[in-house]
Amino acid sequence: MSQQPPYPHDDAPTVTLRPSATHGPPPPLQNRPTGTNTMAILAIVFAFVFSPLGIVFGVVGRNQTRRTGQAGRGLAATGLVLSIVFLVAAVAATLYVTVLAAQFVGSVPTDQPGVSEPADLPAEEPVAPTGPVPTGPAGTAQVGIADGDYGPEVPSEALAEQVGAQSGATDVICPGYLPAQVEASTICAGAVDGQQAQLEARVTAVEGSEATVDIARVG
Incomplete structure (x- = not known):
């Protein structure tokens, strides 16, 4: 026994497929960024x-x-x-x-130079007093005159040499300026017999290019 279709062939329903709205075609390539x-x-x-x-x-x-x-x-x-x-x-x-x-x-050290305590130095032995310091004339010398910034003067180095020779002092230092004028004087410092000494140099005469200087110990 054969089965007949529920509908005649000519009366079969027609089905039309439409694209879904959620599965549409991809966007055209020309709208995509390139490069x-x-x-x-x-x-x-x-x-x-x-x-x-x-x-x-x-x-x-x-x-x-x-x-x-x-x-x-x-x-x-x-x-x-x-x-x-x-x-x-x-x-x-x-x-x-x-x-x-x-x-x-x-x-970095925090101590600055000069702030640290000085090293202990050996104490100097006291010098026993030797009595009163002898003073008085030590001698007379002839010293050459030179032209200085303020006129004729007795050079300090030559004067110190003559003061030491006449008084026997060592390490004599004289001021840098002594005018070559009568009665002009200066005090030089030196050492006599191990003691500090003060020696006066006084101009007593000026003749030509030399000055006569009297030397005396005053302290």
């Missing part, structure tokens, strides 16, 4: 210039290339990695320099 992603390029550039911005551009570039299909996803990833590496290296170098600077400052 290498700008953020990816900036990620590479700023990885060497300013790594924090390189990290930001790398993250944004990766997201944009994933969404739009642009070229440059590898550049964005490379810029992101380089930026992170350079940033970590910069932080480590800054910490290292800070530690070195702190150690250097701590090793």
